[in-house]
Amino acid sequence: MRYSQQREVILNLIQNTKIHPTADWIYSKAKTHIPKISLGTVYRNLKKLEQDKLIATIYDGNVARYDSNMEKHDHLKCNICGDLIDINKNNIDISKTILRNFNFKVSDIEMTISGTCKKHT
Amino acid sequence: MRYSQQREVILNLIQNTKIHPTADWIYSKAKTHIPKISLGTVYRNLKKLEQDKLIATIYDGNVARYDSNMEKHDHLKCNICGDLIDINKNNIDISKTILRNFNFKVSDIEMTISGTCKKHT
DNA sequence: AAAATAAATAGTAATAATTACTATTTATTT
């Protein structure tokens, strides 16, 4: 993959925020560095950075967000402000631990386990 | 909420399949019963059925799927065929239990915990 | 049962997120 200033700016933006930004947020921030950058360039590079395992895509409802924390982790999503907060779960009594450690009142735990179903064995 | 044949067909379709259908799938099936039904009607009724707690929306990546199983549960998502399989987790060693009970080889566990963050206390 | 009322519909247009296309620019190689 050939170097490009645009891709570097995009990656830096994602690495320097904790907010798990959307493509649109990245686009508007990138424009302050490269005024002529186009939204298509943002999407194209997000895809390439994901292929390169430099970022990960997380779907929050129906909108894609991007995360440069490539260690396996999960998220706390606030119902009020929508923030996604990184966590590392490895505990059993999840709700209680989260209240203690993050002062976050759990109302719902949504979990998607992926893998290969029995049809493909 | 006033009765409508369209809404009844939509709800029946969701209740009689295990595939967690998308709005588009529901639309195409509903057309065989009500040829003039419109996609807007499908979306409007999906929203009403959700407000009425008759169905739940699950976001699978960036596309909404609808589920009439209103008991709290999670899903196994097959990487190969994309199927969503209902599960009730309450066990500790998740991966091993799932392999045993569903013959499903877990490769990833994605979890979103929602609630209220400390900014709102 | 007929008329009145308001909610629901079909059909179409609008919006938002994302992807595709293409002529031009630019990083890298020769």
Next chain:
DNA sequence: AAATAAATAGTAATTATTACTATTTATTTT
């Protein structure tokens, strides 16, 4: 410095979803 091919900007297309509006229909009132 010239050649090459990957990346870009800008625009158009696509997909999922929502909004709008004149017409239809379920329900209520007479």
